[in-house]
Amino acid sequence: MNKQLPQERREELINLLKTRFEKNKNRHAGIDWANVQAKIEANSNKMWSLNEMEESEGEPDVIGYDAATDEYIFVDCSAESPKGRRSFCYDRAALDARKEHKPTNNALEFAEEIGVELLTEEQYKNLQQLGKFDTKTSSWIQTPAAIRQLGGALFCDRRYNHVFVYHNGAESYYAARGFRGLLRV
Structure with missing residues (x-):
């Protein structure tokens, strides 16, 4: 399975995730979007997974950061189950x-x-x-x-x-x- 998104979709997804991130700051206080975006863009498989979460109407958003593994934690934040x-x-x-x-x-x-x-x-x-x-x-x-x-x-x-x-x-x-x-x- 090709887990590469077309460049246009990559940009759309990043913009969508950034907008949601900025709209819901209470979910990720103290986390900088630029760092999150850099992590997403550095891993095409994770970007593909975020796109799949979005496509199934999960509305993924950052809800935390694991300092031990240097990972941002995304969870489906749609009001109802996706x-x-x-x-x-x-x-x-x-x-x-x-x-x-x-x-x-x-x-x-x-x-x-x-x-x-x-x-x-x-x-x-x-x-x-x-x-x-x-x-x-x-x-x-x-x-x-x-x-x-x-x-x-x-x-x-x-x-x-x-x-x-x-x-x-x-x-x-x-x-x-x-x-x-x-x-x-």
């Missing part, structure tokens, strides 16, 4: 287990395809400190192996001004459930 990543079951095993009415894809493989990770429970709760996300939708999160081995998977949402963590059969899928990705650049 539209282009909904109606997915949790993983390949869940997709294969469905006999009828299979969803088009699964969250873990799609995340891998676009080069992102599902959020952990802690990351999801931290994101909710930066705004109100998933007030009408929900998002799959990384599920501990012990839960997954028993057929379950975890998802989160925000209702009643509180973040909830729930469980469901991993093979389930809903029009209002997707997943949020995390990308380190």
Whole structure:
């Protein structure tokens, strides 16, 4: 798969990300856009992943910086779970287990395809400190192996001004459930 974006799209994406970055300074206090942009432009695979996040309506934005790895952390900051990543079951095993009415894809493989990770429970709760996300939708999160081995998977949402963590059969899928990705650049 070609992970190179045409120059015109690269410029459009950088401008879009910069505009979002400047509009939402509360998400990344103390982070300088010029440094973020330099990191993105230096890594075409990460730029491609950011474009995939954007194309599936995730509205990626910087929410932090990891000094230990010298990486900026991007997360989908769309108000609701990204539209282009909904109606997915949790993983390949869940997709294969469905006999009828299979969803088009699964969250873990799609995340891998676009080069992102599902959020952990802690990351999801931290994101909710930066705004109100998933007030009408929900998002799959990384599920501990012990839960997954028993057929379950975890998802989160925000209702009643509180973040909830729930469980469901991993093979389930809903029009209002997707997943949020995390990308380190």
